[in-house]
Amino acid sequence: MTDTLTTPAGTPLLEAQSVVMRFGGLTAVGGVDLTVNTGEIIGLIGPNGAGKTTFFNCLTGLYVPTEGKVTYRDKVLPPTPHKVTASGMARTFQNIRLFHNMTVLENVLVGRHTRMKEGLISALLRGPGYHRAEKESREKALELLEFVGLGAKRDWLARNLPYGEQRKLEIARALASDPGLLLLDEPTAGMNPQETRATEELVFAIRDRGVAVLVIEHDMRFIFNLCDRVAVLVQGQKLVEGDAQTVQSDERVIAAYLGTPYEGDGTTGTTTSTEESQ
Known part of the structure; x- marks a missing residue:
């Protein structure tokens, strides 16, 4: 699917360095660092209002960070969503954003537009190059629909799909743009346990196709079953980062989710597992 397969696992792919996002006097994201490597599934969790989606928006060009830098494959990302997508990152949204009056197939074809190399003149003249590109895009879209289990519903209107299938x-x-990194914003929101399990299996399959994944989610079981590392945001700052066991057992994380102050040693910042610190 992507050139990520040719890159050794563990190579830095996305790097956010001291990202700050302010809205007037409100600091929604306060100096967050995060690295996503090839071959990884990384989780981003935190209480409501922690700044998770705002941070996602800074990564994907919807917001221009007030301070800090975001790079993808060592290149600073352009501050517009379509250019970020063309660079190799794609995302989904917390609230589903489909073209409801278009077919399932047509929705996926929309995602191919950043990979279409034919220009306006070729499209207007509908020459051989245009028809070849159109055929390739259709084949790619059909393959992706089979991959996510929607091949038999390619001619349905998107609005007629059940909620889980719209997700x-x-x-x-998003995969139609051939990303090296896929960002998922609450992909299991509103799903039943069976749909959640199917989504977990789908994310693993995406990773196995060479696409790294960064996911926001409130379902802790989903996150801890899925992710290689988990970062916790609280009040716009990264509180903890580490493997599932490290994060689940951290008293500061427990206190943040319970809404109570942590009365420990007063330290904050990143916690890593024993293996990571060696």
Whole structure:
């Protein structure tokens, strides 16, 4: 799917360095660092209002960070969403954003636009190059629909899909841009346990196709079953980062989710597992 397969696992892919996002006098994200490597699934969790989606928006060009830098494959990302997508990153949204009056197949074809190399003149003349590109895009879209389990519903209107399948369609559309990194914003929101389990299996399958994944989610079981590392945001700052066991057992994380102050040694910052610190 992507050139990520040719890059050794563990190579830095996305690097956010001291990202700050202010809205007037409100600091929504306060100096967050995060690295996503090839071959990884990284989770981003935190209480409501912690700044998770704002941070995602800074990574994907919807917001220009007030301070800090975001790089993808060692290149500073352009501050517009379509250029970020063209660079090799794609995302889904907390609230599903499909074209409801278009077919399932047409929705995925929309996601191919950043990979279409034919220009306006070729499209207007509908020459051989245009028809070849159109055929390739259709084949790619159909393959992705089979991959997410929607091949038999390619001619359905998107609005007629059940909720869980609309989520799958949004993921297929994001994958249509051939990303090296996929960002998922609460992909299991509103799902039943069976749909959540299917989404977990889908994310693993995406990773196995060479696409790294960064995911925001409130379902802790989903996150801890899925992710290689988990970062916790609280009040716009990264409180803890580490493997599932490290994060689950950290008293500061427990206190943050319970809404009570942590009365420990007063330290804050990043916690890593024993293996990571060696």
